[in-house]
Amino acid sequence: xxxxxxxxxxxxxxxxxxARLRCSPVKGHSHVYWYRQLPEEGLKFMVxxxxxxxxxxxxxxxxxxxxxxxKEGPSILRIQQVVRGDSAAYxxxxxPELAGEGTQYFGPGTRLLVL
Amino acid sequence: xQSVTQPDIHITVSEGASLExxxxxxxxxxxxxxxxxQSPGQGLQLLLKYFSGDTLVQGIKGFEAxxxxxxxxxxxxxxxxxxxDAAEYFCAVVDSNYQLIWGAxxxxxxxx
Numbered sequence: 001x002x003x004x005x006x007x008x009x010x011x012x013x014x015x016x017x018x019a020r021l022r023c024s025p026v027k028g029h030s031h032v033y034w035y036r037q038l039p040e041e042g043l044k045f046m047v048x049x050x051x052x053x054x055x056x057x058x059x060x061x062x063x064x065x066x067x068x069x070x071k072e073g074p075s076i077l078r079i080q081q082v083v084r085g086d087s088a089a090y091x092x093x094x095x096p097e098l099a100g101e102g103t104q105y106f107g108p109g110t111r112l113l114v115l
Numbered sequence: 116x117q118s119v120t121q122p123d124i125h126i127t128v129s130e131g132a133s134l135e136x137x138x139x140x141x142x143x144x145x146x147x148x149x150x151x152x153q154s155p156g157q158g159l160q161l162l163l164k165y166f167s168g169d170t171l172v173q174g175i176k177g178f179e180a181x182x183x184x185x186x187x188x189x190x191x192x193x194x195x196x197x198x199x200d201a202a203e204y205f206c207a208v209v210d211s212n213y214q215l216i217w218g219a220x221x222x223x224x225x226x227x
Contacts, residue, residue, distance in 0.1 A: 004158075035217075042121075042205060042219040043159075091158060104215065106151075108158035 004094050004107035012113045013082050021077040021110045025094030032075040033104060034067060037089040049075060082114045117142045119208050121218035129226045130198055136191040136221050138180075138206030147209040148189040150180055153220075154202045162204075165189060176200070201225045 005024040013019050025032050034046040036059075045059040049069035060067065064082075069075040079086055089111050093104035118141045128134050140146055150162040163174025170182040180191045189206060206218040 006158075033215075035215075042119075043207075043215075043217040045215065045217075093159075103161070103164075106159035 004092055004105050006090075006092050006107035006110050008110060009108060010111050010113070012115065014115050015083055016081050019079040019082050019086070019112055019114075021079075021090050021092075021112070023075040023077070023092030023094075023107060025075070025092075026096075026105050029094035029096050029105070031095045032069050033093040033095075034075070034077050035091045035093065037091060037109070043091065046077075079112075082112075084114050087112055087114045117146075117208055117216050119206050119216055119218040121204075121206055121221050123221045124219070125222045125224060127224040127226060128196055131195050134191075134193045134196045134200070134223070136204050136206075136223070138189045138191065138218060139187050140189065140206075140208045141187065142208055146189075148180075148182060149207045149209075149215070150174065150178070150189075150191050151205045151207065152176075152202050153205065159205065162191070196223075196225055198225045198227070 004026055007022050011019055023032060030051050032049045035043040036046055037043045047060050047067045048056040049067060051069055052071050064080045066078045077090060089109045091109045092107045095104045120139045122137055148165045151159040152162050153159050162178050163172050163180055165172050165182045173179050178191055178193050180189055182189050201223055203220045203222050205220045207215045209215060
């Protein structure tokens with residue numbers, strides 16, 4: 001069984017460019033979560049999606065950030081006009097149903113570096 | 116609001132010594148509590164979780180954690196650490212919206 005896959009594993013962007021982070025959940029999982037880990041900080045929840053729906057985006061910055069989880073294909077976290085402060089590790093997790101028991105399966109993360 | 120505190124940013128222990136990583140939470144109801152480990156350059160792996168029942172839970176890799184409601188704590192322990200345990204450890208609680216609230220993490224350094 002393939003786990004959660006994220007690509008790219010490392011991404012370098014210059015200020016002002018766009019960053020696209022992809023997450024393929026565990027096969028059969030319909031719930032996806034995105035977290036951001038800033039240096040020296042813990043993980044912060046960003047957004048929770050089900051197929052074609054955003055359920056909770058309370059952790060997403062109001063500007064430049066967007067997420068989608070289409071019917072087909074991976075979930076995408078998109079950051080427009082990146083700034084240095086966006087440099088972080090972005091983790092995706094998936095679960096087969098509402099993760100009331102917190103059994104989310106995590107991907108290896110994408111490390112974004114903004115020059 | 117729910118929160119998780121890991122008071123130690125770094126901990127250094129000698130190989131073979133015992134380990135205890137502290138975690139305190141703030142949550143009104145009975146919490147669902149977790150410990151995750153993140154090895155360098157890797158994603159997160161679930162070590163163990165507590166939902167209810169026996170307050171001492173066993174996890175993978177020889178780790179255990181004890182839920183103490185009176186102290187709002189869920190400390191992670193291992194009787195004898197190995198060099199391969201060097202990693203960052205995160206404590207987390209599920210909030211009322213079923214989202215994971217994370218502690219800031221504790222980096223474990225193993226001395227030979």
